Amino acid sequence: DVVLTQTPSILSATIGQSVSISCRSSQxxxxxxxNTYLYWFLQRPGQSPQRLIYLVSxxxxxxxxxxxxxxxxxxxxxxxxxVEAEDLGVYYCMQATHAPPTFGAGTKLELK
Amino acid sequence: QVKLLQSGAALVKPGASVKMSCxxxxxxFTDYWVSWVKQSHGKSLEWIGEIYPNSGAxxxxxxxxxxxxxxxxxxxxxxxxxxxxxxxxxxxIYYCTRLGxxxxxxxxxxxxxx
Numbered sequence: 001d002v003v004l005t006q007t008p009s010i011l012s013a014t015i016g017q018s019v020s021i022s023c024r025s026s027q028x029x030x031x032x033x034x035n036t037y038l039y040w041f042l043q044r045p046g047q048s049p050q051r052l053i054y055l056v057s058x059x060x061x062x063x064x065x066x067x068x069x070x071x072x073x074x075x076x077x078x079x080x081x082x083v084e085a086e087d088l089g090v091y092y093c094m095q096a097t098h099a100p101p102t103f104g105a106g107t108k109l110e111l112k
Numbered sequence: 113q114v115k116l117l118q119s120g121a122a123l124v125k126p127g128a129s130v131k132m133s134c135x136x137x138x139x140x141f142t143d144y145w146v147s148w149v150k151q152s153h154g155k156s157l158e159w160i161g162e163i164y165p166n167s168g169a170x171x172x173x174x175x176x177x178x179x180x181x182x183x184x185x186x187x188x189x190x191x192x193x194x195x196x197x198x199x200x201x202x203x204x205i206y207y208c209t210r211l212g213x214x215x216x217x218x219x220x221x222x223x224x225x226x
Binding site: 104 | 147156157158159171172173174207209211212213214216217218219
């Protein structure tokens with residue numbers, strides 16, 4: 001199975017600070033159809049995961065544009081440009097290029 | 113709007129089975145795969161498997177073959193997952209989702225305890 005390694009595991013930030021989360025894959029996530037099936041989710045305490053980014057860099061519907069995704073192949077990044085209080089929670093990357101779909105271990109974003 | 117409404121929490125005894133539901137609304141149920149995802153307490157997410165409601169075709173994570181059974185009722189737009197021979201390792205929250213989309217159920221907490 002594809003292993004997704006997220007760093008850091010815990011991220012402490014102040015409101016307004018810009019932060020980045022890395023997701024590295026054990027295999028290239030470029031599919032033979034030309035798409036890269038890499039997603040980012042935020043899970044707030046007690047809630048279901050909420051999709052932020054799909055196909056590496058596409059902003060999900062209703063997601064604030066302070067979130068952005070980038071990367072290719074095996075290295076991907078989620079950036080938050082100006083953390084807000086509602087952004088606190090655990091961030092997960094997920095790949096669906098290779099079966100079975102797998103998730104990273106998560107990055108907890110907390111207030112410094 | 114699209115909704116995935118899951119059944120309520122379950123407390124089950126070791127060795128027993130549990131069946132949970134995921135009722136879809138707001139879209140054509142038979143057009144999209146429905147996935148099931150496990151989240152053990154304080155842990156990350158694991159993909160269990162998926163079912164295509166139109167045909168009943170399924171795909172599973174090898175880890176969950178023999179543990180999970182996926183079915184659908186097209187007449188009620190409901191997907192089901194049954195977990196068998198439960199142990200404490202099966203205590204978790206289980207989500208249904210159209211994987212990769214914004215659509216997730218609210219989760220079902222399953223507790224396995226005598």
